[in-house]
Amino acid sequence: MSADFEYTRQGRTSRMAALLTAIYAVLTGAVVLMDAAWWLMAGLALLTLPALWDWYANPSAGVRLTGSHLYWHSGRRHGDLALAQIDHMRFDTRWDFSIRVRAVLTDGKRVHLPFEAIPPHREFEKHLQARGMAVKRSHFAFF
CATH class of the missing domain: 2.30.29.30 (Pleckstrin-homology domain (PH domain)/Phosphotyrosine-binding domain (PTB))
Known part of the structure; x- marks a missing residue:
């Protein structure tokens, strides 16, 4: 036999943390450097909440x-x-x-x-x- x-x-991986950090950096950079609408970038950031919850809850x-x-x-x-x-x-x-x-x-x-x-x-x-x-x-x- x-x-x-x-x-x-596990839900918490270094790859997920790096990806979330990169997404938030790009969205923040778009608001600061390119004068993107903050509310639009915040709406896009909401799409990452399930991944953020998985990373937190593990x-x-x-x-x-x-x-x-x-x-x-x-x-x-x-x-x-x-x-x-x-x-x-x-x-x-x-x-x-x-x-x-x-x-x-x-x-x-x-x-x-x-x-x-x-x-x-x-x-x-x-x-x-x-x-x-x-x-x-x-x-x-x-x-």
Whole structure:
């Protein structure tokens, strides 16, 4: 049996801090140096509030794959499935090239894993297949 696989990511990253700092610097520079309308720049700054909240709250997301269960969490959401319940895992490539993962259960129901909790897809697929699980890929599906 393969060793447990665990993947976790945090909402607070240095990349996010650098990006927010750069955006606020550009908006401030536009007001000071180019005499841009402050209210328009403030409106644009409002669009960064979800990213700023993620950086402040630092939510955790991830998956854990054991010999018998698949666990996932994302912020306040969490779930688990017994591997015996899963018929196959489906990896869907979207038009924006993101990979969405869902577990198709033996009774036909589908359980979508949160996007932010998904590890790099090739590594995740390798660990799923090491446990004898079927993995199906679908490229550029509309639904």
